[in-house]
Amino acid sequence: MEGITDAVFSSWNLDPWLLIPALVIGLLYARGWRRQYKRAPDRFGFPQLVSFYAGLTAVLFALISPLDTFAGWLLTVHMIQHLLLMMVAPPLILYGNPYLPILAGMPRRFLKDGMAPFLASLTLRKVGRFVTHPVFCWTAFVFTSIAWHTPPMYQLALSSPTWHAVEHLCFLATALLFWSPIIQPYPLAPQMPRWTMIPYLFLADFQNTALSAFLMFYERVLYPAYETVPHITGMTALEDQASAGAIMWVAGSIFFLIPVGLITIEVLSRKRTPLLRKRLVLPQAQLSERTERREGKRRRRPRTPVDLLSLPLIGSVLRWPHFRRSVQAVMFLAAIIVVVDGLFGPQMGAMNLAGVLPWTHWRGLSAIALLALGNVFCMACPFNFVRDLGRRLLPASWVWPRRLRSKWIAISLLFVFFWAYEAFGLWDSPRWTAWMIVGYFTAALIVDGLFKGASFCKYVCPIGQYQFIQSLISPVEVGVRSLDVCKTCKTHDCLRGNDRQRGCELQLFQPQKTSNMDCTFCLDCVHACPHQNVSLLATLPGTQLVQIKGRKRSLRWFRRFDGAVLIFLLVFAAFVNAGSMMESVQRQEQTLQMTLHRGSFHLILLVFFLFALVVVPAMLVAGSVSLAKILSGRHIRWRESVSTFAQAFVPLGFSMWLAHFSYHLVNGALTAVPVIQRAARSAGLSTFGKPDWSLSASMINFDWLPSVQLLVLGLGLLLTLYVGWRLASSFHLKFARTLGMAAPWAVLALVLYAAGVWIVFQPMQMRGMMMDGTTEWCMSK
Amino acid sequence: MVYEQMTRAKSKGAIAHHLVKRVLPLIVSILTMGISIRADGGSVLWQRTMGSITVTAFTTQSPLRPGQADISFLVEDNEQSRPILDAQVFVTFQSETGVTMRTEATHAQARNKLLYCTLIDLPQSGHWKMTLLVVHAAEPMEFVSDLAVSQPQSPLIAHWKLVAFPPAIAILFIFQQGFVWKRNATHR
Numbered sequence: 001m002e003g004i005t006d007a008v009f010s011s012w013n014l015d016p017w018l019l020i021p022a023l024v025i026g027l028l029y030a031r032g033w034r035r036q037y038k039r040a041p042d043r044f045g046f047p048q049l050v051s052f053y054a055g056l057t058a059v060l061f062a063l064i065s066p067l068d069t070f071a072g073w074l075l076t077v078h079m080i081q082h083l084l085l086m087m088v089a090p091p092l093i094l095y096g097n098p099y100l101p102i103l104a105g106m107p108r109r110f111l112k113d114g115m116a117p118f119l120a121s122l123t124l125r126k127v128g129r130f131v132t133h134p135v136f137c138w139t140a141f142v143f144t145s146i147a148w149h150t151p152p153m154y155q156l157a158l159s160s161p162t163w164h165a166v167e168h169l170c171f172l173a174t175a176l177l178f179w180s181p182i183i184q185p186y187p188l189a190p191q192m193p194r195w196t197m198i199p200y201l202f203l204a205d206f207q208n209t210a211l212s213a214f215l216m217f218y219e220r221v222l223y224p225a226y227e228t229v230p231h232i233t234g235m236t237a238l239e240d241q242a243s244a245g246a247i248m249w250v251a252g253s254i255f256f257l258i259p260v261g262l263i264t265i266e267v268l269s270r271k272r273t274p275l276l277r278k279r280l281v282l283p284q285a286q287l288s289e290r291t292e293r294r295e296g297k298r299r300r301r302p303r304t305p306v307d308l309l310s311l312p313l314i315g316s317v318l319r320w321p322h323f324r325r326s327v328q329a330v331m332f333l334a335a336i337i338v339v340v341d342g343l344f345g346p347q348m349g350a351m352n353l354a355g356v357l358p359w360t361h362w363r364g365l366s367a368i369a370l371l372a373l374g375n376v377f378c379m380a381c382p383f384n385f386v387r388d389l390g391r392r393l394l395p396a397s398w399v400w401p402r403r404l405r406s407k408w409i410a411i412s413l414l415f416v417f418f419w420a421y422e423a424f425g426l427w428d429s430p431r432w433t434a435w436m437i438v439g440y441f442t443a444a445l446i447v448d449g450l451f452k453g454a455s456f457c458k459y460v461c462p463i464g465q466y467q468f469i470q471s472l473i474s475p476v477e478v479g480v481r482s483l484d485v486c487k488t489c490k491t492h493d494c495l496r497g498n499d500r501q502r503g504c505e506l507q508l509f510q511p512q513k514t515s516n517m518d519c520t521f522c523l524d525c526v527h528a529c530p531h532q533n534v535s536l537l538a539t540l541p542g543t544q545l546v547q548i549k550g551r552k553r554s555l556r557w558f559r560r561f562d563g564a565v566l567i568f569l570l571v572f573a574a575f576v577n578a579g580s581m582m583e584s585v586q587r588q589e590q591t592l593q594m595t596l597h598r599g600s601f602h603l604i605l606l607v608f609f610l611f612a613l614v615v616v617p618a619m620l621v622a623g624s625v626s627l628a629k630i631l632s633g634r635h636i637r638w639r640e641s642v643s644t645f646a647q648a649f650v651p652l653g654f655s656m657w658l659a660h661f662s663y664h665l666v667n668g669a670l671t672a673v674p675v676i677q678r679a680a681r682s683a684g685l686s687t688f689g690k691p692d693w694s695l696s697a698s699m700i701n702f703d704w705l706p707s708v709q710l711l712v713l714g715l716g717l718l719l720t721l722y723v724g725w726r727l728a729s730s731f732h733l734k735f736a737r738t739l740g741m742a743a744p745w746a747v748l749a750l751v752l753y754a755a756g757v758w759i760v761f762q763p764m765q766m767r768g769m770m771m772d773g774t775t776e777w778c779m780s781k
Numbered sequence: 782m783v784y785e786q787m788t789r790a791k792s793k794g795a796i797a798h799h800l801v802k803r804v805l806p807l808i809v810s811i812l813t814m815g816i817s818i819r820a821d822g823g824s825v826l827w828q829r830t831m832g833s834i835t836v837t838a839f840t841t842q843s844p845l846r847p848g849q850a851d852i853s854f855l856v857e858d859n860e861q862s863r864p865i866l867d868a869q870v871f872v873t874f875q876s877e878t879g880v881t882m883r884t885e886a887t888h889a890q891a892r893n894k895l896l897y898c899t900l901i902d903l904p905q906s907g908h909w910k911m912t913l914l915v916v917h918a919a920e921p922m923e924f925v926s927d928l929a930v931s932q933p934q935s936p937l938i939a940h941w942k943l944v945a946f947p948p949a950i951a952i953l954f955i956f957q958q959g960f961v962w963k964r965n966a967t968h969r
Contacts (some may be wrong), residue, residue, distance in 0.1 A: 004863060004866065008894070011891075011892060011894045012892070013892050072823075113961075117964055118957060118960060121963070121964075159843065230835075230857060232857075232895070234862060703849065714943060714947040715947075718950055721947075721951050721954070734962075735958070735959060735962035735963075738962075746951070753947065757944055
């Protein structure tokens with residue numbers, strides 16, 4: 001029997017969906033209570049603190065203890081759980097005066113920008129006043145109590161965990177409302193005379209008595225679910241029902257009648273001092289002293305952003321002058337190995353380094369790095385080696401032509417790449433991949449060997465443009481620690497360089513730089529600055545896109561049309577690239593390949609890509625511009641409109657890239673192992689062992705992956721909508737007109753989001769993996 | 782040098798603040814995520830008696846669908862009318878197409894520690910045969926039952942919460958901004 005008791009008492013339900021909200025509420029209350037205690041210790045004293053946490057503990061105990069585990073087996077236990085949620089926890093929580101401490105415990109910015117508009121709204125205040133009116137509170141409590149005890153509703157709650165949670169939520173919420181007029185938590189004002197609380201409680205007790213008597217004396221089992229479950233206590237279902245009714249009757253009545261007694265004494269007493277709530281008046285002197293203290297505290301120092309270069313270990317590594325060169329050397333070596341294996345190794349993507357490392361691992365990892373750190377790929381770019389070699393071998397004295405100082409070359413190259421990737425199946429063609437890398441090296445050598453600065457990176461490199469755009473939502477940027485230091489600087493070493501260190505090759509002047517656009521994270525400016533004022537600073541993802549103030553200068557590049565086209569190309573390419581992996585699309589492609597000869601197939605694919613990446617986006621964007629103009633009633637030049645709102649789509653595009661690449665990375669993470677083993681054996685190294693090709697075909701069912709992909713897409717959409725709204729707000733129109741301006745772009749974002757969701761749910765081709773030998777389909781979804 | 786030290790000290794404060802504010806909640810949520818992979822009893826699938834033992838099978842999902850299923854068993858001693866906690870419970874699932882999976886149901890995987898639970902990944906829908914082998918006091922007893930696994934849910938329905946949350950937040954945000962606009966207009 002001891003073992004059974006132990007088993008019962010160890011049956012806890014540590015559900016994070018309960019624990020995390022409770023933890024958050026508890027932390028917010030503690031944080032806010034500390035502040036409120038300093039201001040009004042009589043109102044927010046230790047009794048309130050203890051009472052609030054006792055109430056919160058009661059809620060948690062009801063929901064995570066063995067009470068919840070055995071509520072489905074015993075009605076008596078279920079009744080105790082409900083009493084805790086309706087009678088014990090709510091009065092305790094309300095006695096803790098929770099509203100102000102929880103609000104004060106929220107982050108200041110969230111409270112000011114997020115909550116304050118709701119709290120200040122007159123409409124919502126009226127709704128709040130209505131909801132907290134004793135008549136509504138009583139009706140809601142009684143109705144909920146009766147409704148959930150009817151057999152169909154109770155059975156529903158017992159059969160479905162979701163409905164069970166809804167039932168508990170209803171009980172807790174209406175009980176909090178019910179007890180509000182009785183406890184009167186600050187700052188809720190009473191809406192009815194105090195004496196009315198006596199009939200209020202009596203009537204509630206009458207309902208409770210009627211319901212519990214019905215449970216006790218009814219001669220049949222009211223809830224059939226309790227008949228089918230095992231009766232571990234030896235009680236029959238009917239005895240259990242009677243016992244539950246008795247508990248509800250006795251305990252329930254006690255909880256109603258004690259406050260009735262207290263309120264009666266309070267009403268009849270001469271002083272009319274509330275027994276349940278003390279009237280609190282602070283002395284005037286104490287109040288003024290606190291006000292002064294509070295106002296003094298309001299003048300806060302600006303918060304210093306997190307500086308990565310100051311971190312103990314990472315900072316030292318990043319500041320090391322040869323760090324970047326070392327990483328580049330490793331990447332360069334890896335690129336050479338990939339090229340050699342691509343040219344001379346087996347010509348099957350899943351068996352070759354050129355088919356696995358660049359397309360499965362590098363793409364996925366660089367996308368994750370963009371989200372976690374920033375433009376890490378450009379920092380470790382292997383092409384820099386040949387760029388520097390080109391500068392030594394060739395004159396590097398020409399100036400990049402003014403006409404070509406735009407993103408159009410890179411845009412064209414990106415378009416060609418997206419088309420070639422599908423047309424030539426680059427992911428499954430190691431030789432083409434190797435030649436592409438060789439071509440890249442050659443272009444970098446020639447361009448930077450002939451022209452000054454980093455012309456290749458800024459105007460030609462398609463990978464660089466992709467990284468620049470996506471790094472706009474990265475949490476790290478190269479920036480100045482203090483603008484005051486820059487104001488006193490006369491040498492501008494970060495731009496011009498000095499004897500020790502070259503300046504920014506991409507002509508980015510640090511004090512004016514406000515985003516990661518065109519920044520290769522080379523850290524030349526960091527090393528060049530004599531004041532050590534340039535660093536890697538943490539920033540909130542997305543803030544670089546919504547810096548409305550100083551827009552004319554800081555976001556100058558956004559006003560350029562080529563920048564907007566680049567963004568839209570990358571956004572639509574994210575969806576087209578992921579969509580081309582779908583089984584249905586692949587079948588169409590295969591049918592086309594079989595019916596047409598190669599040249600015609602490539603041509604048709606080219607037409608498709610022109611349609612998908614140029615015509616459709618142009619039509620959708622043009623439609624959005626026109627609609628925005630009509631709905632907002634503001635005449636904005638279409639180029640300005642496109643250039644402004646394009647940046648809003650960066651998060652959505654990135655989220656689709658991330659969802660797509662993470663799919664390959666998660667499914668094909670182990671594919672590198674046998675390929676490296678094979679390449680090592682080909683090179684005469686047997687230390688890595690025999691290739692284990694089963695790792696290349698592993699079909700672990702990652703159930704959680706679609707959820708993560710949807711979450712990523714959802715967050716991308718939200719950030720896009722937010723940035724779009726902020727950009728529309730910057731035109732200073734009325735609310736309806738601002739909404740009209742943002743709405744067409746929001747609809748476009750929602751259409752893309754829906755397309756992304758649909759793609760995530762489709763069966764996908766497992767590129768870079770060996771499925772059933774050569775057939776590479778994953779029908780797991 | 783002094784400047785560097787000062788900025789470093791400031792940054793360390795900011796890092797600590799950042800850690801407490803952002804990283805700690807993340808770690809807590811990740812740690813607690815693991816706890817949720819625990820089974821519950823749920824609704825009764827069947828109840829069988831053999832000799833002195835009664836077994837009740839439960840599942841939290843009704844109907845069962847392909848994917849992870851949570852099936853639990855209560856083993857009771859009829860003579861003493863109490864649950865048996867020291868038995869060994871082995872479960873074999875066999876599909877119509879011949880897919881066979883074997884697993885052991887344990888208390889460790891159950892939230893209700895009176896139950897023996899197994900979390901099994903059912904790969905396909907259709908009729909499955911579930912064979913339960915209960916070994917208690919060195920005496921094995923076998924219970925065979927049918928298990929109907931329904932067609933998988935549409936992915937959109939299965940993930941409706943994740944799909945719907947961004948538009949819901951966006952609508953809430955529009956309302957919030959409406960209030961901001963109204964308040965600002967009143968203040969002006």
